Amino acid sequence: MLVNRKRKILLLMLSVVLILTWLISEATNQDWFLQEVYTNIYGVIALLGGVMGLVVARQWGGFKSHLGKSLSFLSVGLLLTVLGQLINAYYILIVKVEELPYPSFAEIGFFGAVIFYVLGAIYLSKTIRLIPSLKQMGAGKKIMLSLVPILMLAITFVVYFRNYDSDGSTTAQIILDFAYPIGQSIFATIALAVLFRSKDLYGGKLRGAVILLLLSFVLQYISDTNFVYQDLAGNWVNGGYGDLLYLLAYSATALGVQSFGFPNTVQQVTSSVEPQKAIE
Amino acid sequence: MIEDYAKIVVAIVKEQETVIGPVAIDQARLVPGLTLDWEKKEATLKQDPKQTVDKLVEQYKSLFGQISVEVCKEAVGRLAGQLSPEQLPASLR
Numbered sequence: 001m002l003v004n005r006k007r008k009i010l011l012l013m014l015s016v017v018l019i020l021t022w023l024i025s026e027a028t029n030q031d032w033f034l035q036e037v038y039t040n041i042y043g044v045i046a047l048l049g050g051v052m053g054l055v056v057a058r059q060w061g062g063f064k065s066h067l068g069k070s071l072s073f074l075s076v077g078l079l080l081t082v083l084g085q086l087i088n089a090y091y092i093l094i095v096k097v098e099e100l101p102y103p104s105f106a107e108i109g110f111f112g113a114v115i116f117y118v119l120g121a122i123y124l125s126k127t128i129r130l131i132p133s134l135k136q137m138g139a140g141k142k143i144m145l146s147l148v149p150i151l152m153l154a155i156t157f158v159v160y161f162r163n164y165d166s167d168g169s170t171t172a173q174i175i176l177d178f179a180y181p182i183g184q185s186i187f188a189t190i191a192l193a194v195l196f197r198s199k200d201l202y203g204g205k206l207r208g209a210v211i212l213l214l215l216s217f218v219l220q221y222i223s224d225t226n227f228v229y230q231d232l233a234g235n236w237v238n239g240g241y242g243d244l245l246y247l248l249a250y251s252a253t254a255l256g257v258q259s260f261g262f263p264n265t266v267q268q269v270t271s272s273v274e275p276q277k278a279i280e
Numbered sequence: 281m282i283e284d285y286a287k288i289v290v291a292i293v294k295e296q297e298t299v300i301g302p303v304a305i306d307q308a309r310l311v312p313g314l315t316l317d318w319e320k321k322e323a324t325l326k327q328d329p330k331q332t333v334d335k336l337v338e339q340y341k342s343l344f345g346q347i348s349v350e351v352c353k354e355a356v357g358r359l360a361g362q363l364s365p366e367q368l369p370a371s372l373r
Binding site: 127 | 342343344345346347
């Protein structure tokens with residue numbers, strides 16, 4: 001099994017290669033490559049991130065601890081995204097549809113991922129004791145923090161439903177049209193609320209990992225919001241900058257989860273005789 | 281008196297275990313002067329017990345900073361009330 005540092009380097013290098021590939025293809029107008037190949041390969045980051053993330057989650061007790069649960073849910077979220085992408089690839093490459101069906105079986109992956117990201121965010125907030133800290137917060141901070149979800153929902157609904165027309169939509173479509181942005185707003189709101197706690201992480205070796213995860217939540221929210229914005233405006237293209245945003249979001253989530261990994265195995269950590277050097 | 285500190289240690293490790301899983305026990309075992317028999321949920325303190333508790337809190341602090349200290353304080357809760365302010369480890373005040 002690869003040790004954590006090597007897993008992180010692998011994910012980072014793969015992300016950089018995929019970002020550079022996108023930039024070069026875009027600069028040289030390789031539209032065929034971006035639309036036919038790139039769209040179907042960058043999900044490999046989510047696949048690797050999800051599998052490696054489950055290994056890291058296990059080091060923290062898996063579903064037996066708050067942090068283990070958070071990392072497990074986020075890793076499964078990444079894997080569900082891959083499932084959604086694979087189902088869409090099946091529609092495009094095997095069934096050869098001209099327009100992707102919506103809703104389709106791909107929603108099991110994509111909407112499932114939103115639910116799992118929300119659960120991951122909730123358990124991350126439990127790990128850093130967000131609720132107890134809210135009780136001790138001053139009135140000013142409480143007011144500011146309560147404005148965050150209102151602002152997030154306002155932005156989301158302006159982007160999503162500015163030109164919303166449910167005529168001809170099925171009940172399942174309407175439910176999903178509302179459920180996606182609400183779910184995404186929830187995990188983005190928790191991420192921003194957790195950011196209020198980040199100063200209390202000073203001195204902790206895992207501060208950087210928490211902040212990277214928060215960044216990944218925000219990137220995921222931006223990617224999804226941009227997707228809907230471009231889709232409604234009719235200018236979404238496969239392999240476009242929207243896919244680059246998704247790649248950045250997957251990379252940040254995968255690297256964020258991986259940043260909680262130990263430099264070596266748990267056994268080696270336990271065998272250390274020097275306090276303070278267990279996790280670096 | 282030393283039993284009170286042992287109870288404090290067990291309470292802290294238990295609470296940390298709900299947050300960070302088995303790493304809580306691994307971290308506690310890195311503290312000099314502290315021995316854990318976690319199957320029996322027992323702790324043995326060999327050196328200055330007050331200082332050992334401080335070292336344990338410091339060990340957790342190295343992971344999540346002040347947030348880890350808050351988890352420790354919350355875990356101790358009622359047990360802390362049984363000690364005088366002088367007996368209470370500085371990290372839990």
